[in-house]
Amino acid sequence: MNDFRKLGVPFLLIFISALVTKLITTYLVSDITPTLLKIIIVIALCVFGATLNVSRGKRHGNVYKKLIAILIVIFLLFMQLNLFTFSSVSNIFGFFGVDAFYINMLYIFCGYLFVD
Secondary structure, rough: OOHHHHHHHHHHHHHHHHHHHHHEEEEEEEHHHHHHHHHHHHHHHHHHHEEEEOOOOOOOHHHHHHHHHHHHHHHHHHHHHOOHHHHHHHHHHHHHOHHHHHHHHHHHHHHHHHHH
């Protein structure tokens, strides 16, 4: 059962996420579809990161770590949805070459950090 928790749950989440995004792009055609897809992808990436953390140690009740992870996810999601923009943050991301791939990695890390 432990192997399923380590390997099966993340794989199952990948499969379900791919199925949900395919169904939405196929059957939901409206103006909000790209926004809804982005939100679902961010949620799937964060949950994927959370499923990767299978540590058995005692969990610490550090609220600040969870709060920072949530704020980073919300900040990046709002930036990707163009709800607000900071030219300085965009310039820093451009300078370091941060694109959607690295932002997705941050989402996974924040999901992992939230559960830790």
